[in-house]
Amino acid sequence: MKNNKVMEVKNLKKYFPQNEGLFSWDQRFIKAVDEVSCYVNQGEILGVVGESGCGKTTLGRTVLLLTPPTSGTIYFQGEKLDPNNKKQLKNLRIKTSLIFQDPYLALHPIMTTRNLVAEPVRYHSIIADREERERRVEELVINVGLTPGHLEKYSHELSGGEKQRVAIARALSTDPIFVVADEPVAALDASIQAGILNLIKEMKEELGFSCLLISHDLSIVRYLCTRVLVMYAGKIVELAEKELLFESPTHPYTKALLSSIPTPTPKQSGERLILQGSPPSLLNPPSGCRLNPRCPLSEDLCKTEEPELTETDTDHLVACHFPDRPWPE
Amino acid sequence: MKKKYIIRKLLTAIPTFLIATIILFSLLHIAPSGPVEIMVRSSGKTMDPGMIEELRSQYGLDKPLHQQYFRWLSNFFTGDLGYSYVTNQRLNSILPEKILLTLELVLVANVFSVAFAVVLGVIAAVRKNSFLDNFLSSFALFTYSMPLFWVGLLALYVFSLKLGLTPVGGVTSLGKDFTGFAAIADNLYHLILPASVLSLAYLAYYFRLIRSSMLDVLNKEYVVAARAKGVKELAVIFKHALRNALLPLITLFAVSLGFVLAGSVVIETIFGWPGLGRFLVTAAFNRDYTALLSLNAIIVIMVLFANLVADIACAYVDPRIKY
Ligand SMILES: Nc1ncnc2c1ncn2[C@@H]1O[C@H](COP(=O)(O)OP(=O)(O)O)[C@@H](O)[C@H]1O
Ligand SMILES: [Mg+2]
Numbered sequence: 001m002k003n004n005k006v007m008e009v010k011n012l013k014k015y016f017p018q019n020e021g022l023f024s025w026d027q028r029f030i031k032a033v034d035e036v037s038c039y040v041n042q043g044e045i046l047g048v049v050g051e052s053g054c055g056k057t058t059l060g061r062t063v064l065l066l067t068p069p070t071s072g073t074i075y076f077q078g079e080k081l082d083p084n085n086k087k088q089l090k091n092l093r094i095k096t097s098l099i100f101q102d103p104y105l106a107l108h109p110i111m112t113t114r115n116l117v118a119e120p121v122r123y124h125s126i127i128a129d130r131e132e133r134e135r136r137v138e139e140l141v142i143n144v145g146l147t148p149g150h151l152e153k154y155s156h157e158l159s160g161g162e163k164q165r166v167a168i169a170r171a172l173s174t175d176p177i178f179v180v181a182d183e184p185v186a187a188l189d190a191s192i193q194a195g196i197l198n199l200i201k202e203m204k205e206e207l208g209f210s211c212l213l214i215s216h217d218l219s220i221v222r223y224l225c226t227r228v229l230v231m232y233a234g235k236i237v238e239l240a241e242k243e244l245l246f247e248s249p250t251h252p253y254t255k256a257l258l259s260s261i262p263t264p265t266p267k268q269s270g271e272r273l274i275l276q277g278s279p280p281s282l283l284n285p286p287s288g289c290r291l292n293p294r295c296p297l298s299e300d301l302c303k304t305e306e307p308e309l310t311e312t313d314t315d316h317l318v319a320c321h322f323p324d325r326p327w328p329e
Numbered sequence: 330m331k332k333k334y335i336i337r338k339l340l341t342a343i344p345t346f347l348i349a350t351i352i353l354f355s356l357l358h359i360a361p362s363g364p365v366e367i368m369v370r371s372s373g374k375t376m377d378p379g380m381i382e383e384l385r386s387q388y389g390l391d392k393p394l395h396q397q398y399f400r401w402l403s404n405f406f407t408g409d410l411g412y413s414y415v416t417n418q419r420l421n422s423i424l425p426e427k428i429l430l431t432l433e434l435v436l437v438a439n440v441f442s443v444a445f446a447v448v449l450g451v452i453a454a455v456r457k458n459s460f461l462d463n464f465l466s467s468f469a470l471f472t473y474s475m476p477l478f479w480v481g482l483l484a485l486y487v488f489s490l491k492l493g494l495t496p497v498g499g500v501t502s503l504g505k506d507f508t509g510f511a512a513i514a515d516n517l518y519h520l521i522l523p524a525s526v527l528s529l530a531y532l533a534y535y536f537r538l539i540r541s542s543m544l545d546v547l548n549k550e551y552v553v554a555a556r557a558k559g560v561k562e563l564a565v566i567f568k569h570a571l572r573n574a575l576l577p578l579i580t581l582f583a584v585s586l587g588f589v590l591a592g593s594v595v596i597e598t599i600f601g602w603p604g605l606g607r608f609l610v611t612a613a614f615n616r617d618y619t620a621l622l623s624l625n626a627i628i629v630i631m632v633l634f635a636n637l638v639a640d641i642a643c644a645y646v647d648p649r650i651k652y
Pocket of ligand 2: 053056057058183
């Protein structure tokens with residue numbers, strides 16, 4: 001079974017030092033990712049949802065070792081990653097890719113589409129022959145729905161959707177087997193979001209990469225993902241198969257989150273479950289369960305003891321002391 | 330399209346030039362006493378008012394101001410820079426050499442300072458908050474806050490007087506007739522100290538600019554994107570980041586040319602470097618109207634030209650700039 005996991009993290013932590021105090025004993029940390037363990041299977045799309053600022057981007061970037069983890073281990077294709085192992089890192093860079101939230105910021109302003117897409121291929125000498133490389137670049141650009149006419153354009157000459165297509169072509173140029181897509185459509189107009197999402201879906205089916213899809217939009221996750229991970233304040237609160245999660249959400253946070261999705265038929269839509277207050281500061285999160293100050297089910301236990309992520313059902317993990325209690329009237 | 334852009338830029342330079350020279354001209358005439366009065370006073374003799382009037386009419390100073398200005402302007406554009414009252418020489422025969430000497434000093438100093446500033450600025454930005462960065466940044470602040478004339482005098486005292494490593498001043502060794510390569514070497518030997526002092530002043534300025542602009546660029550998403558695709562750190566720094574970080578420097582280089590020439594006034598005076606700067610100071614003290622006007626007009630043209638070149642260079646380097 002283990003060989004099926006393309007990417008796995010165990011007890012991953014990423015703390016950002018906050019330079020507030022002048023002296024080192026004043027040092028405080030933003031606990032952006034705290035004790036996260038999860039994995040992505042071969043060929044699946046794992047969705048990561050949660051409010052803005054809960055650590056989704058940090059998780060995605062730490063998994064790819066773009067920023068060194070504070071602690072924890074990362075396995076790529078079953079092999080433990082060592083941040084100091086250059087050869088391993090090079091392999092990781094070729095076999096993984098990151099698609100950014102804002103393609104406007106992620107494309108170098110003074111490189112043409114052709115150079116942007118060709119760079120990783122040329123850089124890693126994946127295709128040594130020049131002409132063949134050119135052909136490959138053109139093929140990639142056409143595959144993501146652009147035309148050879150876009151090849152000589154700079155990013156400021158492209159629309160938002162076209163920019164993201166270029167970014168996707170660049171990300172896929174090295175034939176990655178694992179892709180982190182960090183809110184790939186959040187910065188785009190609603191009218192072109194579906195096109196980009198379908199492109200990611202098609203490319204995934206065609207090329208067979210696995211994907212960590214980060215989004216704060218549950219309908220996107222529902223559309224694309226196989227399994228879903230719900231994050232709250234740097235921690236996983238629930239992790240389950242998509243159907244399971246959407247049909248029987250167990251954690252109070254997931255319940256509240258799901259009840260906020262507008263449904264097509266008014267009959268289906270249940271009552272809107274509302275959590276009071278706002279997410280905690282990651283500098284000093286509440287003790288016990290991080291949701292406890294906002295949770296209607298909260299009891300003394302929740303304030304003192306942190307709930308473990310435990311299996312309540314097959315392939316359904318929840319971090320809650322009282323997963324079976326219904327939402328109070 | 331590019332040609333049009335250049336022509337448009339050139340056309341906008343014309344009013345700038347006219348306004349600058351009119352302001353200069355007016356300022357010169359607002360300043361108390363004129364060249365004749367100063368000549369008379371410094372000669373120590375008394376001169377009767379008739380003589381003064383005669384001298385004034387000989388120099389054309391009795392004509393209405395706008396006539397004087399247009400006469401100067403038409404002469405200037407036909408290549409006649411006019412006559413220096415003070416040195417009694419035609420400016421056409423004395424200015425070219427002075428301009429070359431100043432350009433030599435300023436260009437050498439700039440090349441050195443930019444080269445060092447790029448290397449040090451990149452290192453400081455990449456190793457942000459390290460000991461080296463803190464050291465370089467403090468050093469830059471230190472040299473930046475020291476008055477140029479003081480650094481100049483200090484350098485002269487230490488390197489020329491105490492250590493005897495460099496000449497005390499001038500452009501060439503007096504009384505020696507070097508030719509060919511030896512003459513160039515002799516000139517460089519005289520250049521090294523003033524150019525170093527001047528470049529130290531610019532170095533701090535450029536260093537701070539490059540450091541902050543590099544820091545800005547290194548935090549950009551496209552730099553993270555390059556790293557994410559495994560581009561090596563050195564290539565990320567030089568190919569992806571530095572190329573963008575240098576853009577503001579091109580513009581700054583042109584805009585600060587005036588400032589750079591002002592710095593050379595101080596250095597030329599201290600090191601006896603007979604360039605534009607020193608001549609400018611002498612001319613100002615003696616109200617040498619024509620010399621001041623023509624010289625400043627040349628400086629205005631140099632600054633405008635540098636700006637034009639910078640605009641064109643930026644447009645070539647940065648595709649985001651529309652023609
Ligand atoms: N480079 C960084 N330095 C310091 N704090 C950071 C950095 N990146 C993210 N953070 C902090 O970590 C927390 C989580 O951020 P992020 O991962 O971007 O959340 P999300 O993507 O879910 O919106 C935020 O509080 C953010 O301010
Ligand atoms: Mg984010």
